[in-house]
Amino acid sequence: MELTNKKRIQFIDGLRGFSLSGIVLANMLIFQYGLYGEGEPALFGIAGADLAFHRFLFIAVVGSFMPIFAFMFGFGMVKLSDSLKARELRPKCHLARRFLLLFVIGLLHATFLWEGDILTFYGMTGFFLLLFLNRRPAALLAWAVLLMVAVGALGLVPNDPSEPVPGDSAHTRNYIMQSRDVYGSGTYAEIMDFRNNADPLEEKDGLTLAILSLLAPILIAPMFLLGMRAARKGTFDDPRAMRGVYARRAAIFGGTGLLTKAYGVLAPQLGGNGLPGLGVGDALGGSLLALGYIYAFALLYAGLRRFALLERFEAVGKLSLTNYLLQTVICTTIFYGYGFGLFGRAGVFAGAVLVLAVYAAQLWLSPLYLKKFRTGPVEKILRVWTYLSWKGQPRKRRKPRASADGALKVS
Template sequence: MNPNKRSTAVDAIRGLSLLGILMANMLIFQYGMFGKDELHYFQPSTLDQISHDMLKVFVEGSFMPIFTFLFGYSMIKMRESLINKGLKYGRSFFRRSVLLIVLGLLHSIFIWEGDILLFYGAIGLFLVLFVKRKVKTIMIWGVLLLTLVSLFGYGSVEPVAGETERMESYVKQSIEVYGSGTYSEILNFRSTEEMPIDLPDWLMLLVILIAPLMSAPMFLFGMVAAKRGRFLHPSMEIKLYLRWALLVPVGLGLKTAAVMLGATHSWSGVFTMLGGPLLALGYLYLFASLYAFSSQQSIVIRAFEAVGRMSLTNYLSQSVVCVLIFYGFGLGWFGKLGVLQGTLLAVLIYSVLAAGSLLWLKRFRSGPVERLLRMGTYWSWSGRAKPKEAAPVAAVPAAEFPGDGPPAT
């Protein structure tokens, strides 16, 4: 078994996660970062309310963690590949993280405020501390952090005086600016308008410190999966996938309880923070089992694989397409479409991007943004890590080379 081979199952799972991410992000594209949880300002129908709750249970907070899991997975596979070529991985990791941070900044400033690339680049620098750790050590840290993060969700937060009025003012302004504003007006609103949530400085600092820990468990679980060689031979791991897929009803049960209890209930946060990652793991392994049973020639499977191979390009493309649909400098549909309609639109956009990805990969090995990232990561025009050249045989006595393996390629 080649531990460094590319896993098409991972590509497909990553592609599936992008569909769920787009469906969740559609709420932000349609209603804004704060408006998505304040639908009453948009005169929602009963169908909108039901669809919103369904997205909270089945989608929101449970597809981004899959992407996070696979980011941790890819870090280990990248390290293994570089070591196999006789290269050090530290510089490549650092360059990739910096490039993601820069790309994330540009994305969040000039396209859309809901960027995740900046965070991934930043936490990638922190995760380097774990890449050489043993599987057991990483697993313990992952479970410990997941438990702590879930407990942080306990308790209810009462609105600060004046916060409701600030929220109403902010959301109503966002409806006007995002729905009919020009590109420059929207940029100005995002950069200058005061946030509606007024947190004390100490609490804001605590939130900043805790934020990386909230996603760290899924990164670490992905590292564990990579070190154990998961997803390289799906047909041989079906029983394992099916066992872990049992987390689906557990995660759904916790998230359903959180929605039914309401955001103000003391245990709601715990159920949400624990249910989201558990459902993500269940989804991940459920899809892996379906992938193992399916035909590799299936157009649906190949479409998921293609989107996954071009995940960065597709993620940025989703942002460009959606802001052109919902913002004032485009079609101006902000707050007008409806939750269910927005979800169906997400499926349509994803389908178009999947078809485009299939066509693109017929001619090229990777997506355009992926190619640029690889060029910067490996400091190579080819976008590939260059293996070290072996020392000339004549320079070392032949007796020192018993049983040499094949040269690095």
């Protein structure tokens, strides 16, 4: 059992580390073109091979690596809850504190560094997931499938080419062009002011975005719930015994996800804007492909040979929150005006090379860091707050003991 537990922990850390490679690659488009400009290559003069690579990223990477983080978030939530229960501590109380701090870190991240933050969303979603914490695996699967079907159904509704798409307006395009100037050559203060105060949407589009923001935890909830179910079922406890299952799921989910995403990305480029199901790639395809990646990665742990690269993925994963925030600090310095000012200039492929070089540095440095320290600085802060302990460890519950006169005392 101890060996199985060790393998499971290695897999969890390794998958987190691996997912950060895709996350930084997808985020490169926001670092370099902005949250509203990443899907508007024409406004930045992207063409030819760079445009083809841009479409490849939207098919294979964008929207398919952050769901891996969501899956592992749900997985880790259940494992932490079980650990707290074993110590006779209150899981929901500790988890609520953890989610609150994640939300605060996300707010600071979004306000002072970058508009593409995901931590605020994870913090909010965590509170929603507390409703499912003690559900059985069958119930978690039922809710996940139900929500995935509902989300997928929304993507089946064909677009009306005559109806304007929210965010596709002269106002938004003007905002994108302004962002190119501000982010590319502005000072830190100018960029922060633009990010926090400029309005990218018209009033009617802002209402639509607000509604979608309220629904967002429900739209992405299936991946969190499936991660929780995997923890309850022990899906990754014995990779070698599950090798066949991993292979089948990787092929089914990966293939389906790639097809739906490719259809959603390429069909409009070929004049199929009014075809039904174009939204399935965005609504469902990313999560399906993420599941394919998860089970394909699990196959690496199902073999007899252990690759040296896995240990580096695991080191990056142990420092996942610190590494995620470091990616923001480094990449905004590369692309923003107060750094090297490459916003909108480097190109898609060159930008990918730059951010993957950042990730390669994290692969090299993370194991070196862990030789001297047990946990990352941000992870340490999160643990201290979660457990209300300077050591960052769960407090041992004081158990009553009987004194000589028969009265109960706390030990």
